[in-house]
Amino acid sequence: MLGLPLTFAVPLVLTALAALPAIWLLLRITPPQPRRVDFPPLKILADLRPEQETPARTPWWLLLLRLLLAAFLILAAAGPIWNPLAEDNNRSPLLIMLDNGFAAAHDWRDRMNLAAERIEAAGRDGRTVALVATAEAPAAIEPASPATALERLRSLKPLPHLQDRQAHLDSIRRFMETMPEANIVWISDGVAGVDGQGFIDGLAQMANGQRITVLKAERAPALAVAGVENASGQLNVRLVRPESNGRDTGTVRVLDLKSLPLADMRFSFDPNATETTVAFDLPTEIRNAIARIEILGEGSAGAVHLLDERGKRRRVGLVFGGTSDQAQPLLSPLYYIERALSPYSEIRNGRGAVADAVNQLIDEQVSILVLADVGGLDRETLGKVTAFVEQGGMLLRFAGSRLAAGNDELVPVRLRRGGRSLGGTLSWDTPKTFAPFTRESPYFGLAVPEEIGIRRQILAEPDGDLPARTWASLADGTPIVTADKRGDGMIVLFHVTADTTWSNLPLSGLFVDMLRRTTALAGAPSDANAEARNAENETVAPRLTLDGYGIYTSPPANARAVARNYAERATLEHPPGFYGPVDSSLAVNALLPGDRLAPLNYAPLNARIAPLAGAQTIDLRMPLFMLALVLLLIDTLASLWLGGHLSNLTGRLRRAGAAAAIVLGAAVVLNPVSDANAQERRSSMTMESSNPALVTRLAYVITGDPQVDETSKAGLTGLTQVLSQRTALSPGEPIGIDLSRDEIAFYPLIYWPVVASRPMPSEAAIRRLDAFMKGGGTVIFDTRDAFGNRPDGAPTAEGQYLRRMLASLDIPELEPVPADHVLTKTFYILDTFPGRYATGQTWVEALPPAPEGEASRPARSGDGVSPIIITSNDLAAAWAVGARGEWIYPVVGSDQRQREFSYRSGVNIVMYALTGNYKADQVHVPALLERLGQ
């Protein structure tokens, strides 16, 4: 229209523009509502009629505003479209084929817009639309309304695999039979799918004479990663592209399993090449951590390559022939091997006897089996190890006295029985060092430190092929490391021990480097090993898959498990990603190593080929309506303003604002108070109860009997006061604990008055108590029944209760406190431990019997503190003090000083719980001093 790319969907509506002058007239004579003015003098001049009755005109700008509003509304109703798609104006159905393999992910948004534009254009022309996404599973193609098609289009996403377009040929053929006049639009990514050129050929036959429009980028822009080669020392990443498309450089990033970037590397294609290689030269441990390789910014599943556990860290199994003393790890050869290998390999230690350990490790599918000083193996194990080596495993052996004495076939060279000692007391020789590594040796290039000295070694028989099997030799030419291939695997023998008895090699950095190079030679557990043999039947479920953009997602609903030995491209059912558990994942990738991306040849289609750029159609209805709405709002505000209502409104708003400010201010004024309250509460909680570890305090078990609990608290308070007065210890406030709820690890001593009428503590509480006692805590059980208990009488209810409770605990042997027990000496020297009653017996863990000849020691103690003290004297009642410091309960007994002694007992018990057997050692001090004086 008028040379502009503008059309109207309903041009007839535009005639309404002719009514604008009428609207102008109408608006002009209806001015806005006048403002109201209160005016008292009106009474005396009510007869003063207005002289000029004609109202003020509507202001010109308001008039203009309203006219514009009307004009915008009319224009919007006419449905203007900017840049309409130049389409042959027919009514035939439209079939849109949209490539949504990973190759389309890079510019997916453009493709979506393009498809949406086509569908909308078809909708304006009243055509039906059918939509085919080529990467999805083929289904019957139904023409649908453009709105439905648009909805379906919006639900489409790029899929992470290479599409098989040929699968859709059948359904397309059926569609074309029912709708022979349909137009086909193919939005292509330009990359041949797994079917290669087949789809185009089929389509060309079928759509004979039909117009086909192919929308594609001039040069297929896809980039992809096809295969990673874990070469020695570096990681080679192979990048491919369908054709030279100008995207010659970029960055490849490697990431670990947590998606943390490990390294970036620039890549560049030769301008005409379709593949290139990027080499990452990374340390082994970093290389082993790589889980994902991606082309930065590509945003496509094809540009992501996942690496699984295959070809990564070698699993190394260690077996030691001797008995290793756990207490002296430095004497075990495995210690050195483990320290040297653990940064680069996964270490498995064999358990049990040598045969068991070897069997177990081979079952665990180690790739390297280390036998350190293992002599003979039994026949069955020998066969197993031989099979392991022949199937590709590496056997790494270290010499030792047992190997020197043994005799088996699993050595690379024939060995002479017995060893050779260098630099011993009966030898003229000095310890030998290494000769420089030869070029053939895998250790070539490692520097040999001067200080390495081999004092003893196992000698090889000088066979003809010995030099070929020698990886390292001493300065005098005797082989020190030999290796031999067996089947697919390899046997490597270090002619020295892995510990420091024969040489100081394990202490040097050279040892680490040699072991690294050795393990790097070990083949990855290949398909031939045991893991792969039963892999046909084993399937692994998808765990983490990629979406079309190469982003990790949870597996889609259509993802199926794959066989353990799956080595195909990803498909719709098996999207790329990690399959199986985390530690033995199987990675499935969109492209196989060695794949290339091929460009499509559209020549057979005889199609109209258009660039991917859309027409950028803009429907102007929505902006126009929005504009009209904004004008309407402005008009409303202007009318209010002219009528004088706006100032009222602002006044009201101001008042409301003031009210809000007052409320806010009040809230602010009030809040600090509540805040301070909260803080106070919080701090009191922190200080008092939530962190009892800050201060040492006595604790009692809340039995649930209020009077007993009250007595316990008062008693411990009294004891706390006595402790503060008489000793260096200033305990905090005593605290009651609920065994089922509270953490008791903070308290050194727990007082537990036994109340027979309460239910048994729960199993969990007993377990916690057990842990507390095992962890060094002391519990005082007080049955409080000494008054009613006769020494030979039946046990009281409390005693029975205590017995039942302790039955499920691991209680050590108990005895009445012996006279020389350290408990009697820790602060005061005591004979008995009276409480409110003096007749009860106090029991502690039995001490080990006194050693012979030392019977005269004044104090004796075990290794630790007795975890349990049982008394029946009702200690707490004797200690209990009231608020004014008065004693609450009288003591029962004849001794005037019983209360004093009960406090002394308490002090001794607390000191015993806190200092342990320290006082038992203290009794030696005079003797020691005396001895020093001499």
Place this chain on the structure above:
Amino acid sequence: MARVRVLPESARSPGRRETESALSLADRMPHLVLEARRVAANLAHGIHGRRRAGTGETFWQFRPFVAGEAAQRIDWRRSARDDRLYVREREWETAQTVWFWIDRSASMGYVSDLAQASKIERAVVLGLALADCFVESGERVGMLGLMPPRATRRIAETMAQTLVTDRSSLEEDLPPQAPVAPQHEAVLISDFLSPVRDVTAMVEGISSRGARGHLVMIVDPVEETFPFQGQAVLHDLEDGLSLRIGDAISWGQAYRLRIEEHRAALQELARRRGWTLTIHRTDRPASEAALRIMTLVSTTRGTGVGGR
């Protein structure tokens, strides 16, 4: 454009604030002693001594008898002490009565943002302050139709209480037409936005026995200048009249002419009856009007116009 506000009815009764500001205004007024001659003829006896000899009840002084005086004036008790004759003089105690009336109709509860205070607030402050000043200087103050004359020290509070308790005058534009005794003064504070003939009838009724008075016309600046433009609907506060005007500017010119006429008529009315008219705009300080009224009350005493 000026913004105007109509006060609610509760604001038209004097509160503590008005009373206090009235008292502070009264403190600032000069203490006038009303002119002697005018007061001497007054028949009413007040309680306030004049610090000079005159008619009263309190002893003032003895002075020697002057020949020719009436013999009955001799104070024989004093004269008996020596051989001279004394006359007992009493202190001159007189009082003048001033009647107040404050308009509290709806039109008074009106304030624009050009004014310092609403009309009703200014009227009450002015009235109470004047009353306090008058009582201070020995006069007696009454309220037309509400309160008999009295000379209490707390006249401002008393008047305020009287006003608050009287609900009926909230609707009345003009004071009751009860005649005021001759020699008394009336101070009428209102906006006088009533037809001139009503005002005339009222003034003539009050002054029918020869009392004189002062009209204080409280005007909001908006009522004088009419600073509006464009379309407007004018609302009257008392009668519910409303007037729609298309162009406020041109109507305002006519309005200003009309309000001038109204004032001129009031001026003429006051002049004829020997009264005075004071026009007080609420954007001016209240002391201005108070000072003028005080001056008028004290000076017009001697002019002897109106019924004398």
